[in-house]
Each structure stands twice: as structure tokens, then as C-alpha cells.
Amino acid sequence: MSVVRIDHVSKDFQLGEQTVHALHDITLAVEPGVFLAISGPSGSGKTTLLNLIGCIDKPTSGKIYINEQDVSSRTANELADLRSRSIGFIFQTFNLLPVLSAAENVEYPLLRRSDVSPEDRKRRVDYFLDIVGLSKYANNRPNQLSGGQRQRVAIARALAVKPAIVLADEPTANLDKATGREILKLMKQINRHLKTTFIFSTHDQKVIDHADRLVQMEDGTITAFGVRNGKTWNLAHVRNLPEGDDEEASQ
Ligand code: ADP
Ligand code: MG
Numbered sequence: 001m002s003v004v005r006i007d008h009v010s011k012d013f014q015l016g017e018q019t020v021h022a023l024h025d026i027t028l029a030v031e032p033g034v035f036l037a038i039s040g041p042s043g044s045g046k047t048t049l050l051n052l053i054g055c056i057d058k059p060t061s062g063k064i065y066i067n068e069q070d071v072s073s074r075t076a077n078e079l080a081d082l083r084s085r086s087i088g089f090i091f092q093t094f095n096l097l098p099v100l101s102a103a104e105n106v107e108y109p110l111l112r113r114s115d116v117s118p119e120d121r122k123r124r125v126d127y128f129l130d131i132v133g134l135s136k137y138a139n140n141r142p143n144q145l146s147g148g149q150r151q152r153v154a155i156a157r158a159l160a161v162k163p164a165i166v167l168a169d170e171p172t173a174n175l176d177k178a179t180g181r182e183i184l185k186l187m188k189q190i191n192r193h194l195k196t197t198f199i200f201s202t203h204d205q206k207v208i209d210h211a212d213r214l215v216q217m218e219d220g221t222i223t224a225f226g227v228r229n230g231k232t233w234n235l236a237h238v239r240n241l242p243e244g245d246d247e248e249a250s251q
Contacts, residue, residue, distance in 0.1 A: 001032070001067075001068060002029040002030055002031060002032075002065070002068070003030055003031065003032040003066070003067060003164055003165055003197050004028075004029070004030040004053055004064075004065070004066060004165060004197075004199070005028070005029045005030070005064070005065040005068070006026055006027060006028045006029075006049075006052070006053070006062070006063075006064055006065075007027055007062055007063045007064070007065070008025055008026070008027055008061070008062040008063070009023060009025070009026045009027070009052060009059040009061070009062030009063070009064060010023055010024050010025055010026070010059065010060050010061045010062055011023040011045075011048050011052060011057070011059050011060050011220075012060045021220055022045050022048040022220050023045045023048055023049060023052070023059075023220045023221075024219075024220045024221050025062075025221065026045075026049065026062070026220075026221070026222060027222075028215060028222065030165075030197065030199060030213075031197075031213075032164070032195070032197055033191070033195045033196075033197055034197055034198075034212060034213045035187075035188055035191045035198050035210070035211050035212045035213070036197075036198065036199045036200070036211060036212075036213040036214070036215065037200055037201070037202055037207065037208045037210075037211035037213070037214050037215070038050070038199065038200070038201040038202075038214075038215045038217060039201070039202060039203060039208050039214060039215070039216050039217070040201075040203065040216060040217030040218055041203060041218070042203065044217040044218050044219060044220065045217055045219075045220040045221075046169070046170075046201035046217060047169055047201065048220075049201075049217070050167050050169050050199065050201055052064060053066075053087075053165070053167060053199065054083065054087050054089060054167045055071055055074075055079040055082055055083055055087065056083075058072065059072060066082065066086060066087075066164070066165075067086065067164060080112075084109060084112050084113055084161060085113070085161060085163075086161075086163055086164045086165065087161075087163050087164070087165055087166075087167060088157070088158025088159055088160075088161055088163040088165070088166040088167070088196075089158055089166075089167055089168075089169075090151070090154050090155055090158050090166060090167070090168035090169070090171045090200075091154065091168075091169055091171075092169055092170040092171065092173045092174055093174060094142070094147075094150040094151055094153070094154050094174075095154065096142040096150055096153055096154060096157075097142075098141065098142050098143060099141070100141070101138065101139045101140060101141055102129065102134055102137050102138050102139070102140050102141075102142075102145065102149075102153045102156075103125050103129060103138040103139065105142070105153050105154075105157055106124075106125045106128055106129060106153060106156045106157045106160050107121055107122075107124075107125050107160070108157065109157060109160060109161050110124065110125075110160055110161065113161070124160045124162075125138075125156075125160065126138075128156035128157075128159045128160050129153075129156050131156065131159070131190065132152035132153070132155050132156045132186060133152065133186075134149060134152050134153060134156065137149060146179075147174060147175050147176075147179060148175055148179035148182060148183060151171060151172075151175060151179075151183050152183070152186065154171075155183070155186065155187065155190070159190065159194070159196065163196065164196075164197060165196070165197045165198075165199060166187075166196055166197070166198050166199070167199050167200070168187065168198065168199070168200035168201070169200070169201050170200075170201055170202055170203075171183060171184075171187070171200055171202075172184060172202065172204065172207055173202070173204075177206075180204075180207070181206070184207060184210050185210075187200070188210055211228065212227070212228045213225075213226065213227060213228070214226030214227075214228075214233060214235075216235075221238070222238055223237065223238055224236060224237045224238060225238070
């Protein structure tokens, strides 16, 4: 079973008169428990793909399955509900609420979960702040924390819903190298210990090298799939269709 399955998905954006083909015919299956990197230059479609997997946005065509359930035709409310149970998000710019403390930020996504009691909420906040090493900073607001600490709060917040998948869009891009490495190490430890599936985007080769699965993107398409083999990657390159071959040329 795949935790995420993407079946011939395309995504277009309308920009005034112009149509931007952000993703073109993406097909991909993600096994549970993997630490998957999506790599590619800026503009290749990484964020668009993560937003579709995270049900923040809908595909123009094709289908997306989360835990083998088709999410393509769900309503906005159903998607919000699915997100609050199954998906944790980590962003490049942390996206913490500035007026809330670290603990309150971690608690925040649990507030819309009627199945999680106030006691359980508190237990989860304490537990996940401890996992990311921030118990002592529970009452600090984001502006009283360093960049690395803010990203740790964001990781705790993502985990607090006990998601099937954590999606992280360039999680180390706003951090210095050493802090970025620490954050990645922490994500990987959590992946190994809690078996949470991580899907993260990056264009940093050092970050890619921590992954155990790789999807390479370019111009809205997948150009290669990689499986780690010790220190090297077994890369399977996706054949680019020559123009006119069984599909119309795209421009
Ligand atoms: P990446 O995250 O790899 O840098 P994105 O997914 O952000 O790439 O963007 C892929 C392409 O889609 C780019 O050409 C970008 O300009 C375009 N794009 C992304 N979001 C929008 C949007 N909301 N409106 C118009 N174009 C967009
Ligand atoms: Mg991006």
C-alpha cells in the first residue's frame, strides 16, 4: 500500500492571459515510512506538488490518493478535516503564529480536533516539544527563539496531529548550514523512530544526500527516481517522450 499515490496529475495556473503549466503528467507512489526528497531547480514545481499532496490545492487533472483514498473530488471542508488528521506541514519560513508561545503553536492544529481531549492535547504538546528538545522554551514566543528553534517548534506542531505524512517545503533553506544539518538529522531520527513518512523539497545536494528516496523534477515533470544504495543513488531516469510521440507536443 502507498501512503501517497499520484496518478497522471497536471496543474495549470492562470496568470492573466497566460497559462502556466506548473506540473505535467506526474505519476508517483510513496511507500509508508520513507524519507523522500523532491529535488529540482527553482520553478520546477516542487512547492506545487507538495501543496497538491497536502490537499492545500487541487490538481487541474489526474487523481491523488492519500492512504488509498481518492482526495481529488473532496470538498474544502472534507480536505481541511483530512489535513488536520493525516498531514503535518513544515515550511521554509516556519509559519508560526507570532502571538502564541511555542507550546500554543504546537497545540494550535489540535484545537480543531474534537476527538483529542484537552488532557491529551497537553500530553502531546509536552511530548513533542520534548522530542524536538524545546521543553525549556515552551513559553517563549517565536521572536524569542532562534531560526533553528523556530523550525523545531514547527516540527513539533507538524507531529502533534500524529500525521501519516509530514510535508516539508525547503525546511532548511532559511537556516545556516549547521542548523540546517541539525534540523535534517532531527527529521530523520523522527522518521526512523516514529516511522512517520517525510516528503521534503530541496535544491541542496547535502540535504538530498540524507534522503533514502529521491524524485528529481525539472520544468514540471519528473526526470528521475532514486533509491539510496549505501552512499550512492540508484537513479532511474524517466524517458522524455520525443516530440510527436504518442502525445501532442506541449507547446
Ligand atoms: P518550485 O517550488 O520548484 O520553485 P513552484 O511549484 O513554486 O516551483 O512553481 C512551479 C511553476 O509554477 C513556476 O513556473 C511558478 O512560477 C508557477 N506558479 C506556482 N504557483 C503559481 C501561482 N499561484 N500562480 C501562477 N503561477 C504559479
Ligand atoms: Mg518552492
